[in-house]
Amino acid sequence: MPNALMTRFGLATLLVLACSLLGHRASAQTPAPAPASDPVEASDPVEASDPVEPASDLAPTVVAVEPAVVAVPPAVDDAARRDAELAALKAELAATRAQIEAVTARQDDAEAAAVDETPKQDLLKISGFADMGVQRLWIDKGSLIARVFPTNSTSFVIGNVNLYFDAQPVDDWRALVEVRFTNAPLGDTQSYGGIAGTFARKDTFSYDPHGTAINAPMWAGAVVLERAWIEWNEHQAFKLRMGNWFTPFGIWNVDHGSPTLIALMLPQFILQRWMPMRQTGLMGYGNAFAGEWELGYALTFSNGRQELSNFNFEDKFGYGGRLYARRDTGAVNTTFGLSYFTGTTSDEVIDVTALAPVTFEKKKTWEYNEHVLGADASIDIDATRIRAEAMLRRVTYTPGRRPPGDPIAAPGSVAADAWQQSAYLLVANQLPWAGIEPFLWSELMTSPSPIGDGVLVASVGLNVHFNAAITWKTQLTRVHFFDWMYDSATDPSINDASAAYSRIVLAF
């Protein structure tokens, strides 16, 4: 395509030059015959002696008249020569025009053919997003959170560096891989010291074996496979996706990327992974239209949660689905959805119970079943965006297979069956100037916890959309812990925290 454009540009330049030449020659030659053959103009003493308008068309003619009688060939010969030159230039111009039209037609044909072979037009697309900035968490030093996590300090952060590889090699088949690059887990607390043992921090430092010095330093990081799937999408009403995909649950988990999410901080039900954020397995989905309403579904069949292992330890799968209705008129875009997930999650350990002969024994250490139901609404009215999600989760442990409770807040305890609820409402409005979009966000969560079973989150934020690719996001958040249904041993509000986040976000 660039070659075609360059050819087109070259020919256009040639055309312009030809036109300029034609115009130059025509303007240079046109005035000459008139004075030579017009004795009245040539001998007009008034015009010739007029000092006020020397730039008049007639002025140079007067100067050229007298020698022209001797030097200029007969007017008839001149006219014939000029006509011949003009005809030649016209022919040259016509040929150039024909060339340009031929090249343009070939380019149009090529583009039309490319559309006919749609997937080949963009065999592989690489895109992604990145966000970087600064953040700070303020919290009472007596808080349990402050004792464990880094707080009360300002830190610059590399947020997300995500790359998408989107391949569509043939009709009706597509693959998408999203990876995130991070320097984690550098610096994570590996173990606590004192009576808990020896404190250790994860250190990913090593000497670069490929460096140009034997002591060249490097720090390793992780590449996170955010998702990787292959999809067959021949039919709008039923498409099949296999691999590792984001759980189609509500709004936040699918939006997931900082350019698309309105706020920076994640909701508690995402942070606490109330449903698996991603699963490995099969997902069938599709949609149909009823007037202006799009009705869609997704059904999932997977290994369930895979936060400990990529394997399904038993034939206990995860099942889920989503139904939604969407109406998008441009100015008003409304989506309502219901999501569900259920599955059994367990851990399996392998013990060596004898050495002669070597005998292995597998056993389940803990196991629970969960049901998660979610409802969501997304409403865009002109420059106002409203998002709301509510979630209800029930967790029941298999008798005899309860894991230990929180080892820090409640050492020696075991996990209990639980009902968990959470809901949030976010309202954003983009002002008519400078891409400024303030937003308010509030979230309420109840879940049994040793530091208060109620959490209320309130945020105020400001997004500045410089353009479609770059946004500056800032958010101030206050998190309040309180006792809702259970009484904590200590005042849970000591864990109240304030946080400030600011990121520059770029999508490409």
Add this chain to the structure above:
Amino acid sequence: MATRRALLKALLTAGFLCAPAVLWGLRLQAADDSIVVIVNKANPAVALGLSELRPIFQTSKTSWSTGGDAVPINLPENSVLRIAFDRAVLGLDAERVARYWTDRKIRGGTRPPVRVSSSAAMLKAVAAKEGAVGYVQSSEVNATVKVVARISSGKLSGP
């Protein structure tokens, strides 16, 4: 000199007097040069409304209501025709269209429509590809495609 000045004044006066008429004529010409939505001639559709065109150009609808794959074709984002079409059919200005596709990409949704660089290529592509749908200026349309809708003054109407 006096004659020339008089002539110049007369020309300027005539120009001022004629300007409204010229502008009115240009406006009429612009109105006549509306956008037409075109489909392949094999497409049985006679007229298409927003409820069909919008989801097809959002790529959330990939099949025609009458059957067969829908292949929407766009002009480049900075094309005046594209901007007018997006405003009328998607209801979005250029910046919001760009954000719409950024969001779609982040979510891993269906790709945006394929793109051609000129109206001539659009005509050829729609004429060649069964299921294709695109748009050109009404003055550019020819018999190789079928007109199923028209956009005048920012509003979509029948052909």
